[in-house]
Amino acid sequence: MSAALALGDDALVLSHRLGEWAGHAPVLEEEVALANIALDLLGQARVLLSLVGDEDELAYLREERAFRNLQLVEQPNGDFAHTIARQLYFSVYQHLLYERLAAGDGEFAGLAAKAVKEVAYHRDHAEQWVLRLGDGTAESHERMQSGLEALWRFTGEMFQPIEGLDAAGTTGTAAATGTTGTTDTAGTTGTNGSGSGVDWAELESAWLSAVTATVERATLTLPTGPRTGAWAAGAGRQGLHTEPFGRMLAEMQHLHRSHPGASW
Amino acid sequence: MAAVTADQKTQSTSGTAKAAGTGAGPAAGTAPDAADAALLAAFDAAVAADDRIEPRDWMPEAYRATLIRQMAQHAHSEIIGMQPEANWITRAPSLRRKAILMAKVQDEAGHGLYLYSAAETLGTSREELLDKLHAGRQRYSSIFNYPTLTWADVGAIGWLVDGAAITNQVPLCRCSYGPYARAMVRICKEESFHQRQGYELLLALSRGTEAQHAMAQDAVDRWWWPSLMMFGPPDDASSHSEQSMAWKIKRHSNDELRRRFVDICVPQAEALGLTLPDPDIRWNEERGQHDFGAIDWTEFQQVLKGNGPCNEQRITQRRRAHEEGAWVRDAAAAYAAKHTTPSTRTAQHVEETA
Numbered sequence: 001m002s003a004a005l006a007l008g009d010d011a012l013v014l015s016h017r018l019g020e021w022a023g024h025a026p027v028l029e030e031e032v033a034l035a036n037i038a039l040d041l042l043g044q045a046r047v048l049l050s051l052v053g054d055e056d057e058l059a060y061l062r063e064e065r066a067f068r069n070l071q072l073v074e075q076p077n078g079d080f081a082h083t084i085a086r087q088l089y090f091s092v093y094q095h096l097l098y099e100r101l102a103a104g105d106g107e108f109a110g111l112a113a114k115a116v117k118e119v120a121y122h123r124d125h126a127e128q129w130v131l132r133l134g135d136g137t138a139e140s141h142e143r144m145q146s147g148l149e150a151l152w153r154f155t156g157e158m159f160q161p162i163e164g165l166d167a168a169g170t171t172g173t174a175a176a177t178g179t180t181g182t183t184d185t186a187g188t189t190g191t192n193g194s195g196s197g198v199d200w201a202e203l204e205s206a207w208l209s210a211v212t213a214t215v216e217r218a219t220l221t222l223p224t225g226p227r228t229g230a231w232a233a234g235a236g237r238q239g240l241h242t243e244p245f246g247r248m249l250a251e252m253q254h255l256h257r258s259h260p261g262a263s264w
Numbered sequence: 265m266a267a268v269t270a271d272q273k274t275q276s277t278s279g280t281a282k283a284a285g286t287g288a289g290p291a292a293g294t295a296p297d298a299a300d301a302a303l304l305a306a307f308d309a310a311v312a313a314d315d316r317i318e319p320r321d322w323m324p325e326a327y328r329a330t331l332i333r334q335m336a337q338h339a340h341s342e343i344i345g346m347q348p349e350a351n352w353i354t355r356a357p358s359l360r361r362k363a364i365l366m367a368k369v370q371d372e373a374g375h376g377l378y379l380y381s382a383a384e385t386l387g388t389s390r391e392e393l394l395d396k397l398h399a400g401r402q403r404y405s406s407i408f409n410y411p412t413l414t415w416a417d418v419g420a421i422g423w424l425v426d427g428a429a430i431t432n433q434v435p436l437c438r439c440s441y442g443p444y445a446r447a448m449v450r451i452c453k454e455e456s457f458h459q460r461q462g463y464e465l466l467l468a469l470s471r472g473t474e475a476q477h478a479m480a481q482d483a484v485d486r487w488w489w490p491s492l493m494m495f496g497p498p499d500d501a502s503s504h505s506e507q508s509m510a511w512k513i514k515r516h517s518n519d520e521l522r523r524r525f526v527d528i529c530v531p532q533a534e535a536l537g538l539t540l541p542d543p544d545i546r547w548n549e550e551r552g553q554h555d556f557g558a559i560d561w562t563e564f565q566q567v568l569k570g571n572g573p574c575n576e577q578r579i580t581q582r583r584r585a586h587e588e589g590a591w592v593r594d595a596a597a598a599y600a601a602k603h604t605t606p607s608t609r610t611a612q613h614v615e616e617t618a
Binding site: 012016019020022023024025026027028029030031032035036038039042043045046049055056059060079080131132133135136137139140143251252254255256259261262263264 | 343346347350353354355356357358359360361362363366367369370373374376377380415465468469472473475476581584585586588589590591592593594595596597598599602603
């Protein structure tokens with residue numbers, strides 16, 4: 001069930017980061033918007049984690065090395081532009097990925113079909129802010145560019161295949177049943193035709209062109225640095241995280257862990 | 265968590281008295297001319313008939329000023345009130361509770377938005393009101409100057425603070441000013457929901473482990489008296505509320521609402537399996553209400569003066585969020601200015617073809 005865990009952890013961790021904005025947003029409308037996105041993601045996380053086991057056990061009793069989220073989503077909020085850069089990178093990825101999952105007939109199709117509607121709003125929110133910050137004032141332009149640069153190195157990881165979602169997926173019989181999925185072009189990461197049918201190379205190129213279009217419209221420059229961090233691409237998916245993540249988990253889990261076995 | 269509290273009402277009404285005293289109100293020194301007298305008579309008749317006053321209706325300046333102040337303070341309370349609860353979002357002990365808490369804090373921001381919009385119908389602006397909050401020239405409810413020290417405080421706030429707010433606010437659904445009354449109808453529905461969730465949170469703790477039960481009791485012990493203070497000073501010390509009652513902004517006295525709240529809470533505390541920290545609470549057969557102990561009005565005055573546990577922290581965080589967000593608001597304005605042409609054209613087009 002590593003796919004549900006990976007997608008669930010992405011949603012759980014990003015939701016937590018967005019929850020940190022409550023009471024700190026630049027304008028009241030953003031208090032509402034950021035909390036709204038955080039709630040959508042938390043809802044997705046709960047559904048996905050429940051496919052794996054008990055949602056609270058998974059959220060509160062796993063240690064850092066057992067989490068499978070992307071390093072991108074665990075990055076600290078930084079200023080509003082850093083948060084928006086993270087939202088842009090992730091929501092475009094999540095939107096494109098869920099569109100593909102929803103179009104297939106894999107086990108996540110139903111869930112993705114519901115979530116994709118929410119994520120389309122998240123993506124629109126992020127893109128609209130990238131435009132405003134990029135094409136706003138000199139200061140906002142500089143901050144937005146800096147946010148895009150700082151998080152760029154975590155974006156390569158998104159396109160490492162997730163076991164169970166690629167064309168040679170482990171969704172049981174699906175792998176043997178031949179073609180499906182409207183977006184299932186000749187995959188480079190496996191044989192054709194699982195129920196999920198995500199072609200990761202195709203997903204990456206769709207993501208790059210969508211992000212490039214928004215960045216350029218916002219009068220910003222697409223970063224040129226490497227797209228993997230200090231760790232090999234896919235590190236978060238393997239339980240290798242960045243330092244801020246442990247501290248985030250300490251805060252998130254402290255109360256739950258202090259009362260073993262209690263119900264809330 | 266919403267709280268139009270009587271400490272705000274006191275502020276409002278003293279403002280009214282001041283406005284009237286300086287000649288802005290119906291008690292102005294100069295004799296109103298016939299037209300003014302007719303307008304005032306129509307206003308008084310509308311209030312007497314329980315009609316709603318609407319934004320374009322004539323109203324006494326003191327009525328307008330009182331409402332702006334009360335609604336602004338109500339809105340500010342929603343915004344500052346996000347802080348004590350948001351303090352626990354990242355530490356909520358289950359995903360279900362975390363989702364409930366996030367949704368609640370989001371609702372509070374929404375309530376703030378409704379109330380600022382309603383206040384704007386009286387000729388002020390959200391920016392102006394926020395500036396006054398940040399400058400310490402307008403208040404928010406004193407209750408939010410208390411800290412949330414444990415998870416159980418989130419439940420105690422829901423049960424007691426939201427409970428007190430609802431007791432105060434339900435009568436505001438019949439307030440004489442239409443936009444305020446309509447905002448309160450929407451807000452009270454959501455607040456009742458929050459209050460039930462707070463109660464349910466405490467119930468889970470009370471029925472949980474010994475440590476959880478103790479946590480719940482400790483929270484109730486700390487929040488009980490501050491919640492009673494939300495109704496404001498006792499009636500004999502609240503001489504200015506008469507005008508608000510006459511204008512049908514306020515419908516019941518501070519003490520009347522406070523007694524009503526105690527009567528609601530006593531059986532709820534029993535059902536929760538928790539005690540209220542007042543040995544003097546007992547049923548008074550003769551009055552058909554509960555008697556209860558004396559409130560520490562010195563503490564209340566200290567908190568109102570800015571000397572409560574979190575006054576400094578709350579306003580500092582609010583100012584910082586506003587200041588640190590300035591560049592974002594500037595960017596949005598600059599972007600809008602650069603890209604107005606097409607939308608302006610659209611608007612003109614719509615007008616022409618309409």
